[in-house]
Amino acid sequence: MGTHVIKMPDIGEGIAEVELSQWHVKVGDLVVEDQVLADVMTDKAMVDIPSPVHGKVIALGGQPGEVMAVGSVLISIEVEGAGNLKESAAPAPVKEAPIAPKTEATVESKPVAAAAPRPAAVCQGPMVAREADERPLASPAVRKHALDLGIQLRLVRGTGPAGRVLHEDLEAYLAQGQSNASAPAAAAYAQRHDEEQIPVIGMRRKIAQRMQDATQRAAHFSYVEEIDVTAIEELRAHLNEKHGASRGKLTLLPFLVRALVVALRDFPQMNARYDDEAQVITRLGAVHVGVATQSDVGLMVPVVRHAEARSLWDSAAEISRLANAARNGKASRDELSGSTITLTSLGALGGIVSTPVLNLPEVAIVGVNKIVERPMVVKGQVVIRKMMNLSSSFDHRVVDGMDAALFIQAIRGLLEQPATLFVE
Template sequence: MGTHVIKMPDIGEGIAEVELSQWHVKVGDLVVEDQVLADVMTDKAMVDIPSPVHGKVIALGGQPGEVMAVGSVLISIEVEGAGNLKESAAPVVTKEPVAPTVEAVVESKPVAAAPRPAPAPACQGPMVAREPGERPLASPAVRKHALDLGIQLRLVRGSGPAGRVLHEDLETYLAQGQSNASAPAAAAYAQRNDEEQIQVIGMRRKIAQRMQDATQRAAHFSYVEEIDVTAIEELRAHLNERHGASRGKLTLLPFLVRALVVALRDFPQMNARYDDEAQVITRLGAVHVGVATQSDVGLMVPVVRHAEARSLWDSAAEISRLANAARNGKASRDELSGSTITLTSLGALGGIVSTPVLNLPEVAIVGVNKIVERPMVIKGQVVIRKMMNLSSSFDHRVVDGMDAALFIQAIRGLLEQPATLFVE
C-alpha cells in the first residue's frame, strides 16, 4: 500500500489561495477515480475537486471555511501500490458561478463526476429520521418551499449530493403521504431550547462580502414611486390571448425592460458604470439589463444584452432562457457579466417597498414590488386599479436625487401610457 497526496491545484487567473467550501468525504471513506472530494471557492467560481485515484481517505488538509494556499496539501489517499512519489495537484472542474456582481463570474459547466453515495436513511421511502439538532443539507429556496408546504425538512430524505434535499424530494415526500400534518399535534407546542450556529462560508460568504462592499463603497439612496399598471396589464393580457400560443406568454418584465430602454434615452447617466478608484464614469450606449435571479445556489444576475434592439417577445424569451440557465447552474461567464443597469423583482413576494443594493460598478438598480388592487380616486370617482411600487436605488456619488426622481417618473409615464413605449 502507498499514499497518494493531492495538493490544492492552481486554478489559474493568478489565484494564490482559495477557500475550502465543503468536504464530500471523510477520513476512512473509500473513493473512486473522478468522485468529487471537495468544493473550493475562488473569488470567481465554485470548483469541484475530483479524485484522480481509487483508494481510502486517510487525512484531510483543512476545514470548511479555511483559506488554503495553492500547492498546500488538500487530501491524502491510501492506494494500492507505491502511491505517487511526488505530490500531485488535483484536477479541477468548474462547477457554477457564485458572484452576484457583473465582473466577477466565470463560466459554468455541468459537473460530470461519479455519483457520490448518499447517507444511508434511517428508514425506507421518502422519510428519514435524523439525530436531534442535525440540520439537513438544503438550499434556501428548498427550505422556503418546505416551509410553504408545511413539511419538516428534517424528515425528508435527500437524493442530492451528500444527501442534499432537492425540490423533487419534497414532492416525493408529499406524494407518499408523509406530510407534516401526520405528526402529533402536541409536537407543535413542545418547548424548544436548541440552538444552531451556521458558519458563513462558501457562496454565502462571497455574497455577504459583495453586498457589504457595495453598501460601504457606494452612497446609496432609494426612491419609491407608485405606478398604476392597470392599462399595461390589460395590454399584456390582450397580447397573450392573441399571440401567446405562437410567440410565448409575456410577463411584466419585458415591458419593464422596454420602459428602461426608452427612459434611458433621456437619462444616459443612469446607464453607466463608476470606477471609483480611477474616478471615471463610463456611460454606455448599449443597454445590457441585468435581471437579478434567485437560484438554489444563491443570487445571480444574468444579462439581457442589447435590450435596446429587442422586441417584447425577444426580451421575454431571453429573460426566460437566462433565468433557467442561472437556476440550473449552466449560465456562462458572458451571460453573467457586463450589465449596465439592473432590474430586480421578487414577483408575488415583492412586498410594498424595498431597498435594493446596487450591483457595483453600476449606478442604478430598479426594484419591482408586487401588484395589488386598490381603490383609487380618478376624476372624483373611486375606482379599483392595479397598483405597483418601483423601489429603486442609486449611487449618490454620481446620480443626483432630482435626476433619479425624474428617471423613475419617466418610467412611470411610459408604463401608465403603454402606447408610448412603442412610439418613436
C-alpha cells in the same frame, strides 16, 4: 499502493486563493473517478472539484470556510499501484454554481413561495441517531428544503454517498411520518430548546461581504414612485392572447427592460459603472440589464446582454433562459457578470416599498413592487386601476437626486403610455 495528491486548482481570472466551501467526502471514503470531492468558492462562482482517480481518501487539506491558496494540497487519495508520485493539480472543474451578486430581490419569473410549515415532531420517518451538534452531509438546497418542511436533518437517514441526505430522503421521512399521524397533536405545541449554529461560509459569506461592501462604499439613496400599469397590463394580456401560443407568454419584465432601454437614451448617467478607486465614471452605450434571480444555491444576477437590440419576445426568452440556468446552477461566469444596470423584483411578494442595494460598481438599480388594484380618481371619476410602485436606489456620489427622479418619471411615462415604448 500509492498516493495521489490533488492541489487546489487554478480556476483562472488571476485568482490566487479560494474558499473551501464544503466537503462531499471524508477520510476513509472510497471515491471513483469524476466523483465530486469538494466545493470551492471564488468571487464569482461555486466550483465543483472532481476526483481524477479511483481510490480511498486518506487526508483532507482544509476545513469548510478556510481560504486556501491556489496550489496548496486539497486532498490526498490512496490509489492502486505506484500512484502519481508528482503531486498533480485537480482537473478542470466540471460544473459552476454561480454566486449571488450583490442585490437583494428576485426575478419576477420565479417569485419566492412560502412553504407550508410542518411540525418536525409529527414527522417520524426513517431516522438515524446523530449527536445534537453533528452536521449531516447535505447540499444547501436540501437544507433549505428541510427547513421549509420543519425537518431536523440530523434525524434523517441519508442514502447518498457518505450518508449524504438527498431530497428523496426528506420525502421518505415525510411519507413515513404520515403513517404515524396518530402522534398526539399536542406535540406540535411542545416547548423547544434546541439551537443550531450555522457557520457563515461559502456562498452566504460572499453574499454578506458583497452586501456590506456595497452599503459601506456607496452613498445609497432610494426613490419610490407609483405607476398606473393598467394599460401596459392590458397590452400584455392582448399580446399573450394573440401570440402566446407561437411566441411564448410575456411577463411584465420584458416591458420593464424595454422601458429602461428607452429611458436610458435621455439619462446615460444611469447606465454607468463607477470605479471609486480610480475616480472614474464609465458610461456605456450597450445596455446589459442584470435581472436579480433567486435560486436554491443563493441569490444571483444573470445578465441580459444588449437589451437595446432585443424585441419583447427576445428579451422574454433570454430572461427565461438565464433564470432557468441560474436556478439550475448552470449559468456561466460570463452570464453572471458585466451588467450595467440591474432590475430587481419580488414578483407577487413585492410588497409596497423596498430599498434595493446597489449592484456595485453600477450606480442604479430599479426595484419592482407588486401590482394591486386600487380606486383612483381619473378625470374626476373614481375608477379601479392596477397600480405598482417602483422602489429604486442610486449612488449619490454619481447620481443627483433630481436626475434620479426624472429618470423614474420617464420610465413611468413610458409604462403608462405603452405605445411610446415603440415609437422611434
